[in-house]
Amino acid sequence: MKKSKFLLLTTISLVLLMVLLASLVACEKTSAPTSAQKPITLVFSSHDPAGGSWAETYGPWFAEIEQKTKGMVKIEAHWGGELAGLFEAYGAASDGTVDIAHVLPTLSPNTFPMEDVAALSSFDIRVYGMSQLHTELTQQFPEMQAAYTKTNTKLLFKPVTFPNYFCMTKGKAIRAFADCNGKKFLSTGTWDSEIWKALGMVPLSMMPQETFMNLQTGVVDGGVLTMPSLFDFGWGEVTPFICETQTRPAVWACVMNLKKWNSLPAEYQKVIEEASAKIPALQDSIQLRLDKELKPKATQKWKTEFITIPASELAKFTAVLGPVRAKFVAQMNGAGLPGQKLMDEYLKLEKKYSGSAYAPK
Numbered sequence: 001m002k003k004s005k006f007l008l009l010t011t012i013s014l015v016l017l018m019v020l021l022a023s024l025v026a027c028e029k030t031s032a033p034t035s036a037q038k039p040i041t042l043v044f045s046s047h048d049p050a051g052g053s054w055a056e057t058y059g060p061w062f063a064e065i066e067q068k069t070k071g072m073v074k075i076e077a078h079w080g081g082e083l084a085g086l087f088e089a090y091g092a093a094s095d096g097t098v099d100i101a102h103v104l105p106t107l108s109p110n111t112f113p114m115e116d117v118a119a120l121s122s123f124d125i126r127v128y129g130m131s132q133l134h135t136e137l138t139q140q141f142p143e144m145q146a147a148y149t150k151t152n153t154k155l156l157f158k159p160v161t162f163p164n165y166f167c168m169t170k171g172k173a174i175r176a177f178a179d180c181n182g183k184k185f186l187s188t189g190t191w192d193s194e195i196w197k198a199l200g201m202v203p204l205s206m207m208p209q210e211t212f213m214n215l216q217t218g219v220v221d222g223g224v225l226t227m228p229s230l231f232d233f234g235w236g237e238v239t240p241f242i243c244e245t246q247t248r249p250a251v252w253a254c255v256m257n258l259k260k261w262n263s264l265p266a267e268y269q270k271v272i273e274e275a276s277a278k279i280p281a282l283q284d285s286i287q288l289r290l291d292k293e294l295k296p297k298a299t300q301k302w303k304t305e306f307i308t309i310p311a312s313e314l315a316k317f318t319a320v321l322g323p324v325r326a327k328f329v330a331q332m333n334g335a336g337l338p339g340q341k342l343m344d345e346y347l348k349l350e351k352k353y354s355g356s357a358y359a360p361k
Contacts, residue, residue: 053290058102100257111151120328122318156272163226163246163287164248164250184220216238223239288360
């Protein structure tokens with residue numbers, strides 16, 4: 001009898017021990033790292049040179065993503081067109097050659113027709129929050145957002161470069177509306193050309209690498225740049241006159257390959273979206289600060305003359321936009337897009353973001 005009890009207790013003990021061991025093994029398997037917990041490296045591409053003006057915008061964004069994900073998402077940055085040039089950047093993100101790219105949507109007008117509304121901005125309104133303006137505009141129009149997803153990208157944010165000025169070569173200063181007449185002016189798209197022609201200019205297109213030489217030799221009389229770009233591209237050496245026309249901004253976009261975006265865990269997507277939401281206001285503050293800081297440096301380095309065009313003259317610049325804006329609206333409407341609504345909202349947002357709340361403090 002005692003022997004039977006002993007065997008029974010021994011059996012029960014062995015069963016309990018096996019159950020305990022099985023539980024420990026299960027726990028160990030459950031706590032083992034999964035593929036989603038392994039660090040993720042996202043490859044970023046920009047045509048801008050390393051250490052250029054864009055580094056101040058993207059640096060904090062990279063850092064916040066890595067910090068908030070505790071190092072589980074890292075951005076591997078490639079600058080200077082190492083992986084994709086300016087004209088190839090969007091395609092590289094769309095086809096997955098790179099994960100994230102800094103792109104200029106207006107270089108693909110057939111894909112992003114509504115983005116060209118930026119070209120029709122007013123000459124006589126100084127907007128202080130261009131990145132915020134274009135972010136809000138995009139949020140209002142599903143058609144603008146859909147243009148990205150349809151071409152396999154996720155729009156993360158829109159950083160805008162501004163104020164853009166007329167940068168003119170020696171002897172070609174623009175001090176009044178009439179001075180535009182006959183000037184050979186650098187054009188970067190259809191609506192650029194339409195506006196320059198409305199001003200009486202002769203629009204010319206050329207490859208970026210040809211621009212400096214063409215300015216230097218008089219092939220072209222001027223073009224549009226911000227103060228940081230004036231330094232980045234060295235135009236200050238060949239464009240001694242900066243005419244403060246408050247002309248159209250350059251609306252850039254940071255996009256991610258859509259398949260790559262969808263592969264990220266939800267918590268990492270949230271971190272990236274929260275970090276991205278801060279960029280428009282940051283970009284605007286950076287642009288306004290650099291504009292102020294670099295003007296005296298340009299005068300010191302190149303003896304640049306900054307020309308303030310009277311408000312009455314700037315009103316003449318804006319007045320000639322009427323027919324061009326009407327042509328743009330008609331083209332959008334003809335493509336089944338809300339052209340008039342887009343134009344109306346853009347002009348409303350210009351007034352909003354020219355308010356004192358957005359001006360430099």
